[in-house]
Amino acid sequence: MKFKLALAGFVASALASVAHADINVGVTLSATGPAASLGIPEKNTIPLLPTTIGGQKVNYIVLDDASDTTTAVKNARKLIAENKVDLIIGSTTSPNSLAMIDVAAEAETPMIAMAASARIVEPMDDKRFWVFKTPQNDAQMSTAIVESMTSNKVQTVAYVGFADAYGEGWWSEFSKIAEARKLRLVANERYNRTDTSVTGQVLKVLAAKPDAVLIGGAGTPAALPQKSLREKGYKGLIYQTHGVANADFLRVCGKDCEGTLLPTGPVLVADQLPVDNPVRKSALDYVAKYEAANGKGSVSSFGGYAWDAGQLLAAAAPVALKKAQPGSREFRRALRDALEGSKNVAASHGVFNMSPQDHLGFDQRSRVMVRIEGGTWKLVH
Amino acid sequence: MDLQIALLLGQDGITNGAIYALLSLALVLVFTVTRVIFIPQGEFVAFGALTLASLQAGKLPGTLWLLIALAIAAAAVDIVCALRDGQAQRIPKVLAVNCALPAALAALLSIVPAASLPLALQVVLTLALVVPLGPLLYRLVFQPIAEASVLVLLIVSVSVHVTLSGLALYFFGAEGSRTPAFTDATFEIGDALIQGQTLLVVCASFTLIAALYFFFERTLWGKALRATAMNRTGARLMGISATSAGKLSFSLAALIGAFSGVLISPITTIYYDSGFLIGLKGFVGAIFGGMASYPLAAAGAILVGLLESYSSFWASAYKEVIVFTLIIPVLVWRSLTTRHTEEEE
Numbered sequence: 001m002k003f004k005l006a007l008a009g010f011v012a013s014a015l016a017s018v019a020h021a022d023i024n025v026g027v028t029l030s031a032t033g034p035a036a037s038l039g040i041p042e043k044n045t046i047p048l049l050p051t052t053i054g055g056q057k058v059n060y061i062v063l064d065d066a067s068d069t070t071t072a073v074k075n076a077r078k079l080i081a082e083n084k085v086d087l088i089i090g091s092t093t094s095p096n097s098l099a100m101i102d103v104a105a106e107a108e109t110p111m112i113a114m115a116a117s118a119r120i121v122e123p124m125d126d127k128r129f130w131v132f133k134t135p136q137n138d139a140q141m142s143t144a145i146v147e148s149m150t151s152n153k154v155q156t157v158a159y160v161g162f163a164d165a166y167g168e169g170w171w172s173e174f175s176k177i178a179e180a181r182k183l184r185l186v187a188n189e190r191y192n193r194t195d196t197s198v199t200g201q202v203l204k205v206l207a208a209k210p211d212a213v214l215i216g217g218a219g220t221p222a223a224l225p226q227k228s229l230r231e232k233g234y235k236g237l238i239y240q241t242h243g244v245a246n247a248d249f250l251r252v253c254g255k256d257c258e259g260t261l262l263p264t265g266p267v268l269v270a271d272q273l274p275v276d277n278p279v280r281k282s283a284l285d286y287v288a289k290y291e292a293a294n295g296k297g298s299v300s301s302f303g304g305y306a307w308d309a310g311q312l313l314a315a316a317a318p319v320a321l322k323k324a325q326p327g328s329r330e331f332r333r334a335l336r337d338a339l340e341g342s343k344n345v346a347a348s349h350g351v352f353n354m355s356p357q358d359h360l361g362f363d364q365r366s367r368v369m370v371r372i373e374g375g376t377w378k379l380v381h
Numbered sequence: 382m383d384l385q386i387a388l389l390l391g392q393d394g395i396t397n398g399a400i401y402a403l404l405s406l407a408l409v410l411v412f413t414v415t416r417v418i419f420i421p422q423g424e425f426v427a428f429g430a431l432t433l434a435s436l437q438a439g440k441l442p443g444t445l446w447l448l449i450a451l452a453i454a455a456a457a458v459d460i461v462c463a464l465r466d467g468q469a470q471r472i473p474k475v476l477a478v479n480c481a482l483p484a485a486l487a488a489l490l491s492i493v494p495a496a497s498l499p500l501a502l503q504v505v506l507t508l509a510l511v512v513p514l515g516p517l518l519y520r521l522v523f524q525p526i527a528e529a530s531v532l533v534l535l536i537v538s539v540s541v542h543v544t545l546s547g548l549a550l551y552f553f554g555a556e557g558s559r560t561p562a563f564t565d566a567t568f569e570i571g572d573a574l575i576q577g578q579t580l581l582v583v584c585a586s587f588t589l590i591a592a593l594y595f596f597f598e599r600t601l602w603g604k605a606l607r608a609t610a611m612n613r614t615g616a617r618l619m620g621i622s623a624t625s626a627g628k629l630s631f632s633l634a635a636l637i638g639a640f641s642g643v644l645i646s647p648i649t650t651i652y653y654d655s656g657f658l659i660g661l662k663g664f665v666g667a668i669f670g671g672m673a674s675y676p677l678a679a680a681g682a683i684l685v686g687l688l689e690s691y692s693s694f695w696a697s698a699y700k701e702v703i704v705f706t707l708i709i710p711v712l713v714w715r716s717l718t719t720r721h722t723e724e725e726e
Contacts, residue, residue, distance in 0.1 A: 032547070034654075036555035163698050190698040194658045196400075196649040199393040200693030200700075203386050220557040220650055231576075248556035252650055 022057040023086050023317060023326040026079030028100075029114065029306075030092035033067025034193060037219040037246070039092040041290075041303035042114055048289045049310030054318035056326060065091055072096035076103040076111075086326050086335060089309045090114060095165055097133070105130045108329060110336040112312060114305040117169060121359035132339055132359045134308040134349065136242070136265065136366050138173040144263035144367050145214065145239050146177045148380075152237060154211040158187035160201055160225045161216025170216035170241060186210050193221045202228040211236050218243030223253035230256040237261065242367075246300035250375055260372045261380070265349035267304040269370055272379040279365060282311060283348040301349070308347035315345045390690045396579045396648070398686020399586035400426075400641045402679040404663025405670070406593060407634040412672045413610035414630040417523055417534045423660025424545040425511060425638025427653055430646035431549065432639075433507040434558035439496035443552025444510045445487060451517040452483040458521065482513055500563065504643050508636065515635025516628040523631075524624055542657065549653035557650035560643075582644045589640065590679060593633075606630060662689070665708050671715050681711075 027046055030039035046060050061083050065072040072091045079085045080103065087110050091097050094117035101120070104111035105127035113120045113133040120133050149157065157178060161167030167190055175185055186208040189201035202225060205213060213236065215225050222244045229238065240262040250257065266273055270283035286307045290299045316338035324330035342361060345352040350366025369380040404422055411419040428444055435442040456479035463471040486509055495506060522541055526533060566577035597603040608616040609626040617623055641659075642651065662685050669681025685704060692703040 032550055036550060040555055163701075190700075191693070192658075192701060194652060194655045195693075196645060196655070196659065197393050197397055197690070198693065200390055200690055200695075201697045203389060204694055204697070207386070219555070220652070223557075224650055246556070248554075252557055252559050 021325055021327045022059050023053065024059050024061065024083055025313065026076070026083055026085035026088045026090075027060055027062045027306075028065045028072055028075035028079065028088070028090035028096075029062070030067040030072075030096065031064040033065075035067040035093045037248070038243075038302040039064075039067070041246070041298075041300045042092060042306040044294055045286075045290065045303040045306040045310075048286070048293065048307065050314045053314050054321045056317070056321060058313075058317075061085065065096060067093060067096070069095050069099045073099050073103055076100045080104075080107040080109055084327055085109065086332055087112065087313060089306065093165075094120065094169070101127050101131050109332050110339055112309040112339070114302075114309060117165075118360075124357055124359070128359065130336060132312065132354070134305045134312070134347070134360075136349065136362055137360065138169055139177070140362065140367055141242055141263040142170070142173040142177045144369055145174065145241075145261075146181050146183065148261055148263075148369050149178075149183060149212055149237075149239070150181055152212070154183065154237060156184045156186045156208070156210045156212075158189070158205040158208055158210035158213045159185065159216060160187075160189045160191065160198070160205060160213065162218070162221070163190035163192050166218055166243065167216045170214075174214060174216070191217075191225065193217075195221075195224065198225045198228050199232075201225065202232055202234075205229070206232055206234060212239060213237070214239040214241075216241055216243075219246065220248050220252045223249060223257070226253060226260065227256045242301060245377070246302065247297050250372065253372075254375075257372045258374075261369060262372075263367050263369055264377075265301045265304055265366060266368050267299075267348040268301045268377050269368060269379040270348070273368075277365070278344075278346040278351055279348065282307075282346050286348040304348040308349050308352075311345055311347040312339055312342055312352060315342055386694070390694055391687065392575060392579060394687035394690030395683065396582050396686070397689060398683035399583045400645055400659065401663045401666050401682035401686050403586050403589060403637050403641050403682075404660055405666030405678040405682040406590065406675055407637040408660075408663055408667040409670055409672055409675055409678050410593075410606070410610075411630050411634045412667070414606055415519075415523060415527065415534075415627045416531050417538055418531070418664075418672075419634060420535075420538045420542040420657075420660065421518075421545050422634060422638055422663065423656030423658070424542060424549065425515070425635050425656065426642040426645075426659050427546075427549055427651055427656035428511050428514070429507060429639030429642025430560065430651035430655075431553040431558055431642075431653065432510055433503060433643055433646060434560050434651075435553065436495040436498075436503050436506060437560060438558075439494065441490060442510065443548070444514075445483075445490060447548060447552070448510060448513060448517070449483045449487060451514065451521060452479045455479050455517050455520045479517075482509070486510060500561075507643060508639050511639035511642075512632060512635045515631035515633075519628050519631040524627060527623065527627065546654050546657065549656075553653050555653065557652040557655070558646070559650050560646040562647040576648070578647050582648070585640075585644055589637065593675075602629060662686075662704065665704065665711075668708055668715070669711055671719060 029042045031043045046062055051058055063075040065075050076088055079088060088104055089112050092114055094115040097113035097115040097120050111131050116135040116138055118137040121128055121131055159171055161170055187205045189204055191198045191201055215222050222240055226238055238260050240260055242264040245264045245268050266279045267283040270287050273280040287299050290303060316335055319338035320331055320334035323334040340354050342352045342354040350362045352361040354361035370377045371380050407422055408419055411417055432442040432444045456476055459475040460472055562578045563581055564577035568575045597607055605621045606626055608621055613623060663682055665685050666682025667678045670678030689704050693700045
């Protein structure tokens, strides 16, 4: 009897030690390579994410995939096999995230992507069952641009974008919505991120005499066409995408960017949001923490995607912890279910209301139009 | 396309072509003297531009740390060599040669606020920071394997490129920089408006090309380099040190690269990894010259610039494809028309 009691005690204590297993979160992001300007702020955000949730310690294992698809997949496999992670956050770019879907689904591990393409979570199928994402869809941002264009009485638009997935994705979304709203697309040009000159493209755009130009580029490389357009005397409206929303873009573009309009997540203008906006609190919280760690004015909207993944985890993990212990298949499934059930989770880029069909869960509150005025972002009401 | 657009595109093409021409000359120079296909040539462009930008932003450029680290490593290697030869008395000279300039630059940068200096001095400071990287890299990386095959040298040069661009990301961050223009003047010629800066790029490039010509034709050092390029063993027998020829060619390559970077950073944004593509286009030019002829390489590079400019107008999405496809007919033409002589390998 005594022996049995001892055994029971041993088993109980063994169970208890299991009960104290940490939640392991695997992160793969593009801190080097072409997407580094997005990946670095995301990487800087990871240390700011919650370290204890529901009394459990949370460990973040961060790997760099160098903006490379093969490495991203390798990282995802490594995180699952070696670190036994309960959740994968990543990656930074759409091609990387799309490639990781198979790995996550195969291992039945939930994944939160920080990349924009709608195809990461649409159309919903057995594999995307495991996949969520935090950035707004390009379609949502395109709609905002087209609305702003029509209200500014723009009739003809030219497009200059990156000669890669980003530029191509924007063109297909934007052209679809623009044509539906009777905007006439008069030019469609491409350039490379590291090009030293876009004179040819800009001259072609100028020859088409558009009322507005949309530049589909990310980070400081998006400044080059804008500077060239102004240099060659273009007087019309210039729109940028949310890919430029960081301080470096303002630094490089300087006075040539005055008056530029772009859609972005509300985090960029958090302090200008109305007090009753649910996004304001989380966004201000993020900005304060990020700037405390990385210096004033260092915050960009990209790091917010990583922050929002942390907010989703913080809301979902307590629900999942009630059903199973971290490190188990059951916990991963419970976490997935809890993520899908996220309701009114206010984060820096918007308010998440997920459903089995919608693994992004953003509404109109997830985007605002801003104008560049006096070298800073101004919310357009 | 009307005449005005054609003129603007031509102007743009020649400006970029002038930079490619400079780089192609550096590539030909390094290859003929040391047989290294110098992939990191473009990195010097990025380092030049970004070092200048960080000086102007009042930041201490990471280039300084790289320079100091390389100088200490080179001094250590030289000291080990001196000790092995039993010539300990060479140590003070080794230290002075390797470490004097970096130490002086570090002292200068810690005293003088670089951001407040006039532009010309900032440029000189930038060149002083970046150019010594060339000979130091040669001393540490290529000199020990100077006798290796072209393929081994190429592989090592690729790895140097990857290392340098990684360091550039670490030093300067992922986002690009621009520097203010040297001159805001504009000229109107007919319908076309010409920026002073583009004119400056073209003039400076051609001046540098002329200076290189003078250097090779009229100076002893230049002639020594040419002799090494033509016949390494023969030059050695005539008392020309292959090591100093290598160091000199790398110094010139670094000077050309850094100067190109300083020239173009006011007209475009330079990123930590911009150098590679710029260098690659210079390489296409160098292929025109069969990696041997300076005038053909320069002409090829100008052609690349023009082709790039006009194709960005007609078919912007295929610009790079068009430029790099050009290399195939050129290679075919070169291999059909030149008599191929294998060097001692």
